[in-house]
Amino acid sequence: MGVGIKEGLCVISEKAPAKINLSLDVIRRREDGYHELEMVMTMIDLADRVDLYEERYPVIRVESSSGVVPSDSQNLAYQAASLLQERYRVSRGASIYIDKKIPVAAGLAGGSSDAAATLRGLNRLWELHLSLDELARIGEEIGSDVPFCIYGGTALAKGRGEVLTHLPAPPSCWVVLAKPAFSVSTKEVYGALRVDHITRRPDTDKLVQVIKAQDYEAMCRLMYNVLEEVTMKMYPEVGTYKRLITRFGADAVLMSGSGPTVFALVRQESRVRRLVSALRGFCRDVYAVRLLGHGLNLRENVQK
Numbered sequence: 001m002g003v004g005i006k007e008g009l010c011v012i013s014e015k016a017p018a019k020i021n022l023s024l025d026v027i028r029r030r031e032d033g034y035h036e037l038e039m040v041m042t043m044i045d046l047a048d049r050v051d052l053y054e055e056r057y058p059v060i061r062v063e064s065s066s067g068v069v070p071s072d073s074q075n076l077a078y079q080a081a082s083l084l085q086e087r088y089r090v091s092r093g094a095s096i097y098i099d100k101k102i103p104v105a106a107g108l109a110g111g112s113s114d115a116a117a118t119l120r121g122l123n124r125l126w127e128l129h130l131s132l133d134e135l136a137r138i139g140e141e142i143g144s145d146v147p148f149c150i151y152g153g154t155a156l157a158k159g160r161g162e163v164l165t166h167l168p169a170p171p172s173c174w175v176v177l178a179k180p181a182f183s184v185s186t187k188e189v190y191g192a193l194r195v196d197h198i199t200r201r202p203d204t205d206k207l208v209q210v211i212k213a214q215d216y217e218a219m220c221r222l223m224y225n226v227l228e229e230v231t232m233k234m235y236p237e238v239g240t241y242k243r244l245i246t247r248f249g250a251d252a253v254l255m256s257g258s259g260p261t262v263f264a265l266v267r268q269e270s271r272v273r274r275l276v277s278a279l280r281g282f283c284r285d286v287y288a289v290r291l292l293g294h295g296l297n298l299r300e301n302v303q304k
């Protein structure tokens with residue numbers, strides 16, 4: 001690649017925040033190999049930045065600040081750009097620079113959020129005038145978490161993750177995240193799950209209700225992720241992280257998505273500082289951020 005992408009003229013920057021799962025339930029395995037889900041997702045203020053540069057010819061280029069993220073057609077941002085270009089017969093191209101801050105393969109939907117940010121940004125750069133709903137439908141073809149990442153905010157997700165009901169922001173609090181020094185394959189975790197062996201499930205309807213009622217304590221009590229047990233069996237360190245964080249003092253502790261990141265919700269700022277310094281003693285990747293509240297795109301159809 002001749003001239004680096006960053007030396008060109010950046011036209012559009014999009015924020016690509018990470019998500020956490022406040023709950024995750026697997027209803028059944030589907031014939032297409034995916035799983036029917038019910039989960040509550042919300043965005044947090046730990047984000048990548050996606051810069052888009054205009055190209056006169058229909059090329060797509062990707063670079064990132066990370067050494068581990070692919071720079072070719074394996075990159076979800078590349079796939080998003082390429083799909084949009086092809087679907088709408090766009091004769092222009094784009095160079096994409098990803099300033100990577102979200103840990104990779106961590107259960108935080110980093111790649112999905114980059115793909116969503118790319119779709120939102122290219123919609124503007126290429127003047128396609130597509131609605132968020134249209135972008136979400138394209139995003140669905142890239143990955144199950146992409147539609148949620150198009151809208152941001154907080155949502156109840158069903159289907160394979162693409163059937164969304166937007167929710168109000170959860171009660172505000174701090175989110176402390178610890179990412180163990182290994183990565184987890186989402187496909188492998190779903191592959192190891194036996195739906196008929198699930199012994200405990202989250203009460204999703206109740207969780208949605210208490211989020212609407214802004215009941216922080218009840219929300220903390222109701223958070224649960226059925227994939228946690230599966231990932232913990234494969235990587236017992238996830239359980240160790242959970243136990244330690246619980247002992248250091250947190251209002252709720254859960255693994256996000258398929259893991260391995262474990263996050264804690266904490267309301268009191270003094271406890272956040274204590275928890276972060278305790279965690280830094282044994283984990284390199286520790287973050288303390290806020291929930292993103294209403295997210296990037298305020299929608300009219302938020303369920304009251």
Ligand SMILES: C[C@](O)(CO)[C@H](O)COP(=O)(O)OP(=O)(O)OC[C@H]1O[C@@H](n2ccc(N)nc2=O)[C@H](O)[C@@H]1O
Nearest residue numbers: 033034035037112143144145160161186187190257258
């Ligand atoms: C774990 C979560 O992050 C929770 O939000 C998502 O369910 C995963 O979303 P994602 O990474 O965007 O998933 P995809 O890229 O669509 O799928 C990766 C792999 O996960 C499995 N998968 C994913 C979603 C789903 N509802 N059922 C599945 O079984 C499939 O084996 C699939 O091949």
Ligand SMILES: Nc1ncnc2c1ncn2[C@@H]1O[C@H](COP(=O)(O)OP(=O)(O)OP(=O)(O)O)[C@@H](O)[C@H]1O
Nearest residue numbers: 075076104105106107108109110111114145186257
């Ligand atoms: N833009 C991108 N950022 C991060 N990873 C990417 C990107 N594009 C492709 N990938 C690949 O996707 C895989 C999953 O990365 P990602 O960080 O999205 O995982 P994740 O947070 O576990 O996703 P999810 O929570 O949606 O399951 C990695 O193996 C990585 O190489």
